Amino acid sequence: MDQSFKIEDVEIDGVPVVSASGEIDVATAPPLRDRLQALTSSGKSTVVVDLLGVTFLDSTALGVLVGALKRCREAGGDLPLVIAEPRILKVFEITGLTGVFPIFESVREAVGSVK
Amino acid sequence: MSMVERKATTVSVDLSIPVQADLVVLARLAAATVASRAGFGVEDIEDLRLAVEELCLSLVGTRDDGRLHLNYECEGDAITVTCWYEADEAPFTASGGEADDLSLRILGALVDDHGRNPAGDRPGAWLRKRRSDATA
Incomplete structure (x- = not known):
């Protein structure tokens, strides 16, 4: 597992924000999935996922985010993403997911969109 | 060794790893x-890193048994990566589904060519990527 991978979560203005950093791959995606599942299971229908510190992201990570998005939307919420790194955005573009997720360049914008 | 000499050299590297997520x-x-x-630029290297990850995932999915065998062959301005999966246990069946679809879309966008290449009863796949600054 990439030692630099970390997940932290905070609440900003009542909105849960999960911040991931490092490489999200087949080894590190499960802790992210578990954290998002825990939040949605506890009744949070909208969660902001901050990917500003992410340096690598594969299809396993995309699958985790798509699964979380489905759960949030089924509960009447959403899963806004925060992405500024072009390389990470490129993965969403080539898979057609930029049209599926609301994507923002800052956590402040993402939180503001759901308040 | 100079960069020009490096680019002209054919290099073949073999890697065999247990199928474990980490x-x-x-x-x-x-x-x-x-x-x-081989002189690939940063963007090409990042594309190749992700493409190789997806190549491996497209073969093993979430399995955690067996070994992956990879060969990296660099010739001229292109790298070909060939990958085979050798299962320990039950015969391999492709997982299919959304994750596979995402893998294939990523692969298709990042490399010049890719495909399936089973070796006997072992599933296999390959990709080929040229340096983006290479002349056609």
Whole structure:
């Protein structure tokens, strides 16, 4: 597992924000999935996922985010993403997911969109 | 060795790793090293790292048994990565589904060509990527 991978979560203005950093791959995606599942299971229908510190992201990570998005939307919420790194955005573009997720360049914008 | 000499040299690297989630990073690392040595730029190297990850995932999905065998062959301005999966247990069946679809879309966008290439009863796949600054 990439030692630099970390997940932290905070609440900003009542909105849960999960911040991931490092490489999200087949080894590190499960802790992210578990954290998002825990939040949605506890009744949070909208969660902001901050990917500003992410340096690598594969299809396993995309699958985790798509699964979380489905759960949030089924509960009447959403899963806004925060992405500024072009390389990470490129993965969403080539898979057609930029049209599926609301994507923002800052956590402040993402939180503001759901308040 | 100069960069020009390096680019002209054919290099073949073999890697065999147990199928464990935390070891797939070795396949990416080898790809980056071979590509860097061949003069690929940062963008191409990052594309290749992700493509090799997806190549491996497209073969093993979430399985955690057996071994992945990879060959990285750099010739001229292109790198070909060939990967075979050798299962320990039950006969391999492709997982299919959304994750596979995402893998294939990523692969298709990042490399010049890719495909399936089973070796006997072992599933296999390959990809080929040219340096983006190479002349046609």
